[in-house]
Amino acid sequence: MKRLLNLMICTGLLAAATLTLAAQQGPPKSPPATASATIAGKAITITYSSPRLRGRAGQIFGKDGLISHDPTYPVWRAGANSATLLHTDAGLTVGDLSVPKGDYSLYVDISDADHWVLVVNKQTSQWGTVYDRAQDLGRVNLTMSKPSEPVENLTYTLTDLGGASGKLTLEWENYSASVKIAVH
Secondary structure (H helix, E strand, C coil), rough: HHHHHHHHHHHHHHHHHHHHHHHHHHHCCCCCCEEEECCCCCEEEEEEEECCCCCCCCCCCCCHHHHHHCCCCEEECCCCCCCCEECCCCEEEEEEECCCEEEEEEEEECCCCCCCCEECCCCCCCCCCCHHHHHHHEEEEEEECCCCEEEEEEEEEEEECCCCCCEEEEEEEEEEEEEEECCC
């Protein structure tokens, strides 16, 4: 009986400690997010963690920006935490890059702030700051624009443009970068 009582007390204390720790941590600073679209009847999904500006507008990108401290800089994980993932149920053309059906990681080369380059990488399931250039499927230039105001939450958008066409857009801080996609 005494053992059972001790076990119940220990279990209760462990549960209370777990709940307290969870309450102290609060919501994640870069919560998980998903962008998806069905284009020409085929599903395309981007899974990523969405960092927030949190008052750091103008301090994220650039030679001395927050991202410049990542070990893969100037190649950026294009999100937070684990590498950003692309899943496609069909072969795609992303810009001028042919991407077979399957799973990939997305990175962005931000060495030129005005001309970002999307990197489609064959390696998946890695932490975002683990990048192997030898695993690149290819690279494609992104079309850059400036949002009307700083974008607080990093956001991917997949847009169906009709037929077999679509657009992939990434926005954060003072940047918007996009590329046309087509299902084949």
